Amino acid sequence: MSGTPQDAGPGEPAKHGLPELIAERRAKAARLREADAESFPYAFAGVEPIAGVVEAYEHLADGEETEEHHRVAGRLAARRGSGGAAFLDVVDRTGKLQLHARRDVLGEEAFERLTSLDIGDLIGVDGAALRSKRGEISLRVDRFQVLAKALRPPPDKHGGLSDVETRYRRRELDLIASEPARRLFIDRAKIVSAVRGYLDGQGFVEVETPVLQPLYGGALARPFTTHHNALERTLYLRVATELYLKRLLVGGLERVYELGKDFRNEGVSTKHNPEFTMVEFYEAYADYGDVAVRLEELVRAAAAAVGYAGEIDFARTWRRVSFVAAIDEATGIDLASVRDADALRKAISERELQIRTQDATWAQMADDLLSKFVEPGLVQPTFVLDYPVALSPFAREHRSLPGLVERWEAFAGGMEIANAFSELNDADAQRERFEAQRAAAEGGDEEAQPYDELFVQALEQGMPPAGGVGVGIDRLVMLLTGRDSIREVVLFPAMRD
């Protein structure tokens, strides 16, 4: 780091580029250390949240002062006025409070020290509540302590930080500059908490299963690969928690869930981050219809937790439509009568639909039709039911519709938010599905499931019939907070170096 005050030789003109701004602030910090032994304490006890202080004085009339004292702390966000009186805005995680500094109250020295602070500095304040003549609830500063110095200038105090790259790479600056950004991540925490609260309340047991796995599985995705030195073996970062959680159903936990990160080595987009948060929950003695109701309740609870007031109606029972009917509605192709790849390829080209048909299987094309022509239109929450078996190696065959499995995906806001099945609990059938995946892998499908013998053996112990659901938490947050990019709702999204 260059640009200390000493670097500027005598007689050189003063400059105010970034190095000079930092040097200026560093010099102020040094002066503070000299002038005020109480600066930069190790702690500042007894701080009240700002929002609570403001709320307590709503009743004050303009210009009315009190002798009721409060202690607050936070970051200096703005400064107005000078001479004998100054106004400073201090911000904490709950809100913003105006400070009224007066020379006659603080005395010459302290007043100068306070008004020469930089925006961005962290201060602790003791003062009496008042409402200013202009109507702003404020604290008259009686005493203050500088808690920490900001050596670097903060983003523009009213323009804020709008460069998206800086907002994502330097999220702390985004949070300093943007109250909506702070609120968003607090809302995210409330959503996560509501999800846990719902599942806990229904008797689900929260568990933690390996992130580092000798064999990955549970989702059609390419994994990240890593290496354990002492064990001398390749490990994979999990792509899903599914298989371990179902082993816990075998173990008798009956209702289990895990909320945590999954990792998929695929592209990034406005809807995909390589690491993302998923909650998966499994319920013994339930089928995919039962867990659909669970998802409705869970999302309703999450929406309530953040006071969702958007256009999506989570209160009603969600629409349910079959996979085949949904595609028929959107494209006019009836998959029930177009049952092989060549016929489907022909139907797609006849309608001039923009779908990749080269080297594609029937199932892949069907899935493409859904994601391209159905999904974007599903704004109100909708379950799409009963998928082709080839797309779903862990779902149980449909009880009445041959060739299909009991699976649904839930969509809202034009986006997939959850995926669920009546779980396949027949060990022999599961073994056959793995064989089919192995064949797909040998055919070059990099997302095919590796054969997991331990999982099959677990099923051979007997797994209760069960319904299982995976919910993308990031997408749920996007949905409930109205953000259109996953990078907006992940604190530190994946970025190129």
Add this chain to the structure above:
RNA sequence: GCCCCGUUAGCUCAUCUGGUAGAGCGCCGGACUUUUAAUCCGGUGGGGCGGGUUCGAGUCCCGCACGGGGCACCA
């Protein structure tokens, strides 16, 4: 991986066909004892990186890096 767009001061943005790069905020100095993006006076700071064309490049050309949007892949 492909296509389009962007990158100028600490922050937010300008800069017509190539001709000495501007503003607001911030910061520094000064005035002001109820301001709300406080105000007023003075000062301060800059062309992503690497090549090329040209008397002269922020501006034109090529390459690179990073970002945004879209496509492909996926959740």
